[in-house]
Amino acid sequence: MSAAKNININLKIWRQKNASSKGSIETYKLDNVSTASSFLEMLDQLNEQLINERKEPVAFDHDCREGICGSCSLYINGRAHGPDTGITTCQLHMRMFNDGDTIYIEPWRSKAFPVIKDLVVDRTAFDRIQQAGGFVSVNTSGNTIDANSIPVPKVDADKAFEAAACIGCGACVATCKNGSAMLFVGAKVSQYALLPQGKVEATQRVLNMVRQMDEEGFGNCTNTGACEIECPKGISLENIARMNREFLKASVK
DSSP: OOOOOEEEEEEEEEEOSSTTSOOEEEEEEEEEEETTSBHHHHHHHHHHHHHHTTOOOOOOOOSOSSSSSOTTOOEETTEETOSSSSOOGGGOBGGGSOTTOEEEEEOOOOTTSOEEETTEEOOHHHHHHHHHTOOOOOOOSSSOOOTTSSOOOHHHHHHHHHHHTOOOOOHHHHHSTTOBOHHHHHHHHHHHHTSGGGSTTHHHHHHHHHHHHHHTTOBOOOOOOHHHHHOTTOOOTHHHHHHHHHHHHHHHO
């Protein structure tokens, strides 16, 4: 890795006062940005500059800054989470950019993810989909159940774990030309459908989650695969196929 250096950049950032306002791209110049800093640290630097100039800082979402929560979602230079793969925006570093670069920063674009302010969008549609899935019947009273009391094939356990790695950032929706949420919903359905503990409510779960997904206004999947490519956790398209199978079985029942 090369030594850190300072670069000067131009920023084209989407600014929008609130959900009912008309937004637009505004231009900012930011000097002496360390290539060792993260993308969000760069935005912190910009906001410090704006506050010193008595201007409104740019609103953006963030929390863990460790690639775990998914709340830092930004559309950077035409790509979800920016010009790198397998990472969230908070894991993107300024060494991916060059001195004098112009960087376009936008919020997720989806009817189901309305803009709240600037780069912050309302992603509670994902919460409602998960809530529609209901619960899992697991006995939590008394002594802790032994981990091996319900044998699970390792292949199924591994696939369930991989599906559960989805952090619900919404990159799949932002990347999809149809604004589809099927990779997210497929992952959430799969993590339970693969395990015996999730079988009891499996039929109603997939029906409820797919119905809620449609009600939220997400688009349909046309299998372009863009969602899998831009997913920071590498969630496989295989989960969409599994969700479709689960939905078909549930519909027949």
